[in-house]
Amino acid sequence: MERNIEKKQVVITGGAQGIGFSTAEKFLEKGARLVIILDIDEKQGQASAETLKSKYGEGRAEFYKCDITSDLDPVTNTIFDKHGFIDVLVNNAGICNEYMLRKTIEVNVTAVMEWSIRFFDRTRKDKGGNGGTVINIASQYGFRVDQFMPIYQGSKFAVIGFTRSFGHSYRYKKYGVRVVAVCPGATRTKLSTKTKMNDDPSVQKDFEEMLKTETWQEVEAVSNVIAYVFENADSGTAWLSEDSKPAKEV
Template sequence: MERDPKNKVVVVTGGAGGIGYEIADKFLKYGAKTVIILGRNETLGAEAAQKLNTKHGEGKAVFIKCDVTKDLDKVSSEIFQKYETDVLVNNAGVLDEANMRRTLETNLMALMDWSMKFWEHWRTDKGGRGGTIYNISSFYGYDYNPYTVYYKTSKAAVLSFTRSLGHPVNCEKSGVRVIALCPGFTDTTILTGKVWDWHNEGFQRVMKEEVVLQRPETVGEAAVEIFKLANTSEVWVAKNDEPIKLVQVTYEEVTP
């Protein structure tokens, strides 16, 4: 499995800002051919692409307006017609404890839909070229406190999906590596999302007293480092500005 970011065409959902933007930036820093950033806000997306092109060279970044919950078929068809893609980074996500359905549709269902669209497109057993699906989960996908109930549920499901679809049996057949990154608390707009009113005080206390709030740039660097190291189905953590760590998991031996 090719793990060098050089000359890769990378698609990043939710790539106009925050962690998604930094992942796009760092892939370009380490030699990616093109990054395609997807997002709902056309103004922010165009500005992000312009900024990346100014920094890394004209034509290195492309923005496509996209709501990941609605525009899968249209946007993926456009991408597949124009580019030979190598990496899908499922980064788009929300923190909205006032809307369970929106949280699950954005953080989980859209991620699964986009993953399967690219997985089928890349399958080497069906004539595809292989690739890497890179899911951005959260340390809240495996670590628990009373807060952000819907968000945690969505992120835990992302880890189960990553480990199952990325199982070595599936990877060997399809030629598609599936990996996950779990960032810790990171200084992005998602931390201003809605939590239950009676959780707000405790959640804010956790952010202030129990964690190191890391910069998005740190997560971007970690993402590329993990891309180079990770085997299929692996889950890696980047939190509290500490070195990245592999989350250990044991698989039952199966016969394909």
């Protein structure tokens, strides 16, 4: 049952658009009971939830405006009080801006850890929970490096280290909470089109030339991998989604 999406209740951070919204659709297609979208963009989040409800039925989608760096307590308390339990947390929200070091760490690292730990605390089997799954959306830069975006790459390395340790088989056997990571390669999203480099113009130019050589995939390729990982992956593992190819463990 753990790896069957049917009837699961799912929370997705940064779910109003891009990979997050595509993942919400994919889970509902596969029979999830409820998908809860969290996003700082209230207008887009409400519109996305309405789109999902019109397509999959009333009661299948909800939206909460949420800044994942500051709204952990009120939002999680509201969700658990209303729904009783959550089966899946997808930590998808992230930023890529080399001018914003502290904000990058707050969003890409600290919030991922805090939301994972809160979900763990509410679902761990040794404390009466039902168990569950955390899916952390990292990046190909969680295990690869190049000369660009050192702050972003550092944040995603942290996500992979956290996932592998927090989801270690030792912990999974004790607590029953599965933790896995998905690492998208070059994917067409709002994030990828607004990357800001904290460097001189020549480096920015070289970075843009490098992007032209990438083989880009659509968000649906990533959500397909996320669904596959949910249905197949062992805790503590990380999986690559690249070039619209099937999931590959890394």
